[in-house]
Every structure is written in C-alpha cells, then in structure tokens.
Amino acid sequence: MIKNFNEFEKYLKEKNPFKGKYFAWNGKRYFDAFQFITFMPIHLIICVDYGIDTEKYENKFKILSIEKERKKRREWHHISEETFQGKFGEKVKKFILGLGKKVYLLTYHSSKDIEKFISENPDKIKLLGPKIEMKDYLDCKTTLPQDLARIGVIPNLEEITDIQELDFISSKEKYGIPFVLQWGIGDSGSGTFFVKTEEEFNRLKNEIPPQEVKIAKYIKGYSIAICAVVYRDSVVLSQPNIQVCGQPECVSKSTTYCATDFTASSEFTDKRMSHIYDYTLKIGEWMKAKGYRGLFGIDFITTDEDLDNIYVCEVNARFTGEGRFYSFYQKREGYVPLQFFHLAEYLNIDIPRDEIETYNNSLKPLKGSCITLHNILPSDIKVGENLGPGIYKIKDGKLKYLRDGISLLDLKDEDEFVIGCAVPPRGEIIEPGASILRIQTYKSVFETKTKRFYSWVRDLIHIVRKKLDLTPV
Known part of the structure; x- marks a missing residue:
C-alpha cells in the first residue's frame, strides 16, 4: 500500500478513499493547497494571496482570496482568524452553506471562528485537523521547554519569565549578545527576536504586553526542520531539511524564514540523523499522549562547535511552511506523501503498522x-x-x-x-x-x-x- 508511490497509486485507484467527498484548503497561500493534489482532489481554496498564477487556476479550483478583493499584499500571520471573519468570512461561510454538500476542511491551523462555524453547521463542514486549543497548547514556546525536559529532549539553555521582570544588563551577562527573546505563539519568526542593544530590548518591553516570554542563549549554528504525523499508535517520519532564515536578499528581519533546502541535508551525518529521528519520535509520542492527531513540525538548531549536537527550538502543532513541498519532492523520489498519513488519521483509513515501520526505515534525503x-x-x-x-x-x-x-x-x-x-x-x-x-x-x-x-x-x-x-x- 505505501511501499512506494507506484503501489500507492494502485491503492488509490482500487480503493478510491476520497471518492464522493468535497475537500477545501484554508491557509495563507493558494499554492499550499497543491501539497495534496499529487494524490487527491482539492475543490475549494480559501486563501489570502492572489497573483498572476492564481488567476490561471481559477478554472480548475474555486478560489476565494482576500487579496483579490483588496488589491494589496500584506504581511500575513495567523491567517485562519482572517479568512473566517468580517465580510470576507461571511462570503466564505455563505459559499460553503450554499454548496449543498459537506465540506471536508484542511487548514493551516484551526481557529475559534472556524470551530464556531463548524459547531453551528456540523452537517455542512468537518474539520480534518486538531482544534485550536490543542494547537496553541502544544505550540506555546514558554511551556515547551519543561515538557521537553520531562521526555528526555534537550531544549536550548533558557528560562521562562515575565518580560517586565527582565533587565538588559543581567540578561546580557547571563546569555551574551545577542540573546533570544520569544513570546508564546508566533509563526515564520514573527514572535522571535535576536536582541543586540539595550535600546532594542527596551522597545520590545514597551511593545509586548505583560506576559511570559522565553529568553535563551543565541546559538551559532543553523536551523533544521522536519515534519511528522501522529497516526493512531504510530509516528510517521519524513526527511529533514535546512530551514534558512534572515538572508538579507530575501528578508529584512534576521529571524524571518526565507528558504527551505532539502538538498543540503544529504551532508547530514548518521549521528545527526539519529538524533533528529529520535527526538521526533519522542515528541510525537508525547503529543499523541496529549491527544494530538495529524501532521506537525519541529525546528532544531545545530551548534558550530558540534554540528551533530542539536537542540529543539519549537514544535509546530499544525501544517508548516516547508511541509507544502513534501508531496512534490517525495513523489519525485517514489515516496508516499506525508500528507496522506494526516488524511488517513482523520478519514479513518487503515494502514498496517508494519508498513509504517518499513516506511520510516526507508527514508533517504530529498532533493529540492x-x-x-x-x-x-x-x-x-x-x-x-x-x-x-x-x-x-x-x-x-x-x-x-x-x-x-x-x-x-x-x-x-x-x-x-x-x-x-x-x-x-x-x-x-x-x-x-x-x-x-x-x-x-x-x-x-x-x-x-x-x-x-x-x-x-x-x-x-x-x-x-x-x-x-x-x-x-
């Protein structure tokens, strides 16, 4: 069934597990919906961005876009709150209710607005993913370090405290310059800051409302990311990649994500790969014990002193930025796309456990x-x-x-x-x-x-x- 992509295609033709269902994607970018089209249909795309290529695909998909109506591109974060709110949200809801069929919703992450709409219309729409309360609990960077330590996963040297109780001099002496400040919830680097000066530190203290933040030592290394899926009693792995942030040709902020490099992961040693997969399995088991189901991501950081020594920076209990490429890159190398296992969990598709173990043991570096x-x-x-x-x-x-x-x-x-x-x-x-x-x-x-x-x-x-x-x- 999941031995390779050819066998997977035969299974899809024979069993047709998606037959008769109307699938929708909700997220920042229309292209994110394409992570599914290598193996299943997507009928409705609810998104923010709209460009020359988006227009081209409107004859293949129903696309509801915020930017198509606003004619201006914003820096979007936590988009699920936007797409089901206000006038645009009413347009989305009206369209779904007028379809005359049940919508199976895949989303970057859920939101209270989405879940309220679903609770009011359970016969019209079903969420294929975790609820927002679960996502926010597992995503929270200020509670994660203690949880990781309890399961034997090493977080970066850090402490959790109210930002108003911090001062620049003592933070500088303890963590060096620059040091890292993170608040609980954020994506694409939006809640992460590399603090270099007292002026910058004071500005953040004034801008951030009173709350617990994570303060940590800045590690001179580079970021590694991986996605996995909690499927029933198993954790399905995938190939890691290097996550690139702060390149000045692409972004203005040193913590902002700007590239994904799977090809470079071919240089990873067996020891580093073993650490990555060991931590991913432990974190997946911990998330499963908390009740989580489906796809998630983990960000690691290496150190220049020992590239095989990795720390866990954050857990993303949702679809991820680099995840949108897995299905294309994995199909090219003959693997079943990771996203299928997320669908299998929420549509109750049976996959033998021994096949998952074989799949996990077969993974080789991707190129792209x-x-x-x-x-x-x-x-x-x-x-x-x-x-x-x-x-x-x-x-x-x-x-x-x-x-x-x-x-x-x-x-x-x-x-x-x-x-x-x-x-x-x-x-x-x-x-x-x-x-x-x-x-x-x-x-x-x-x-x-x-x-x-x-x-x-x-x-x-x-x-x-x-x-x-x-x-x-």
Whole structure:
C-alpha cells in the first residue's frame, strides 16, 4: 500500500478513499493547497494571496482570496482568524452553506471562528485537523521547554519569565549578545527576536504586553526542520531539511524564514540523523499522549562547535511552511506523501503498522529547495513589470522563460527553476515584510559553512527583483 508511490497509486485507484467527498484548503497561500493534489482532489481554496498564477487556476479550483478583493499584499500571520471573519468570512461561510454538500476542511491551523462555524453547521463542514486549543497548547514556546525536559529532549539553555521582570544588563551577562527573546505563539519568526542593544530590548518591553516570554542563549549554528504525523499508535517520519532564515536578499528581519533546502541535508551525518529521528519520535509520542492527531513540525538548531549536537527550538502543532513541498519532492523520489498519513488519521483509513515501520526505515534525503522573496524595504513597494510564472533558466545574465510549470516535477534539468506562488501583477502594492514570490530549484541554495546563500542564488534574486522593477511608494 505505501511501499512506494507506484503501489500507492494502485491503492488509490482500487480503493478510491476520497471518492464522493468535497475537500477545501484554508491557509495563507493558494499554492499550499497543491501539497495534496499529487494524490487527491482539492475543490475549494480559501486563501489570502492572489497573483498572476492564481488567476490561471481559477478554472480548475474555486478560489476565494482576500487579496483579490483588496488589491494589496500584506504581511500575513495567523491567517485562519482572517479568512473566517468580517465580510470576507461571511462570503466564505455563505459559499460553503450554499454548496449543498459537506465540506471536508484542511487548514493551516484551526481557529475559534472556524470551530464556531463548524459547531453551528456540523452537517455542512468537518474539520480534518486538531482544534485550536490543542494547537496553541502544544505550540506555546514558554511551556515547551519543561515538557521537553520531562521526555528526555534537550531544549536550548533558557528560562521562562515575565518580560517586565527582565533587565538588559543581567540578561546580557547571563546569555551574551545577542540573546533570544520569544513570546508564546508566533509563526515564520514573527514572535522571535535576536536582541543586540539595550535600546532594542527596551522597545520590545514597551511593545509586548505583560506576559511570559522565553529568553535563551543565541546559538551559532543553523536551523533544521522536519515534519511528522501522529497516526493512531504510530509516528510517521519524513526527511529533514535546512530551514534558512534572515538572508538579507530575501528578508529584512534576521529571524524571518526565507528558504527551505532539502538538498543540503544529504551532508547530514548518521549521528545527526539519529538524533533528529529520535527526538521526533519522542515528541510525537508525547503529543499523541496529549491527544494530538495529524501532521506537525519541529525546528532544531545545530551548534558550530558540534554540528551533530542539536537542540529543539519549537514544535509546530499544525501544517508548516516547508511541509507544502513534501508531496512534490517525495513523489519525485517514489515516496508516499506525508500528507496522506494526516488524511488517513482523520478519514479513518487503515494502514498496517508494519508498513509504517518499513516506511520510516526507508527514508533517504530529498532533493529540492525553495526561496521566498519578501519586500525588504521599510516602505510599501510597487511592482513595475509583469513576470509570468513558470519554468525559467538564466541565459546571458537574464531570465529566459521556457514553459508552464508549478513544481520540481516540471523541471527537466538542474539549470531550470520555477517562479510562482502568487506572482504579483504590474501595479500591485506590497507592504513591508510581505512575501512577493517563490523560486524552486533542484540545487542546494544554502552554504552551511558560511550560513549564506550561494553566490548564484544571490545573483538570481537580484535578477528577479530587477525584472519586477520594484520601486518604493
């Protein structure tokens, strides 16, 4: 059944476990829904972003987009609260209620608004994922360290305290400069700060309402991420990747996520892989004991002194940013996409336990990377020229369009790359920090020794930005 992708496709044709169901995705980006289309249908996409490529897919999917109506791209966080609120939320609810069939909802994470709507209309919509209370409890960075220590997982050197009780001098003496401040809930680095100066520290104390925060030593290393699934009594593993943050060509904030590099994970030693999988299994078992079901992610950090020594930074009890690529990359290497196991848990699809053990033991490194470009200026910017989504390569220092395509499955060689994920049209206004587009490639993009993008990546980003003719507003 899950021995390889070919056997998996035979199973899908024979059993057709998704037949007769209407599936919807709710999240920040329309492209996130595509993580499922390698093995199942998606009928409705509820999202924020809207670009040239989004419009192209409206004849294949029903797409409800906030940005299509607002004509401006924001830096979005915790999007589930937005898509089921206000006028747009009423539009979404009206559409679902008017379908005349039950909607099976997959979402980046749930929200109180989603769960209220479901409780009022249980015959119209079903949530295929954990509830928001469970997600927030397991996501919380200020309670996680104690929980990890109890199950034998090593967190970074840290303490949990009310931010108003901290002072800069003692924090500097204990943790060095910079030190890390995190509040409980955040995503894509939105609740994480590397504090270097007393001025910055005081600004954060004034901006953050009284609450417990995590303060930790800054570790000179790089971030590793992995996704897994709690399926019944098992924890299904996947291949890890390097999670890239703070590259100045892509983002303006040092803690903001900007790239995923699976290709670079091929250099991981057996010892490091053993640590990653051991911690993932322990955390998955702990989450299962708390009642969690489905897909989750873990972020680790390595140290320059010993790259095989890893610490757990956070647990994401939800779908994750890098998770959107797993299904494409795994299908290409012949693996059953990790997302299927999440669906299997919530649709009660039987998978023999011995097959899961075989699957976990068969995992080899994946190949593929993705870069996210953001507005790095402190002001709004305007897109001056259209850049069509699709497959490109560089020729004579310029972008050369080759053909249509959305993922690595559409590439023919390593010199080609994909530009997509809601490419903004000419005239679009993009707020500071907001994402612009994504570039996917077979190649590794991150040099672990220097902790920088390779020079060819920096050159490519410059060429793409120049082609878009981005100017301050």
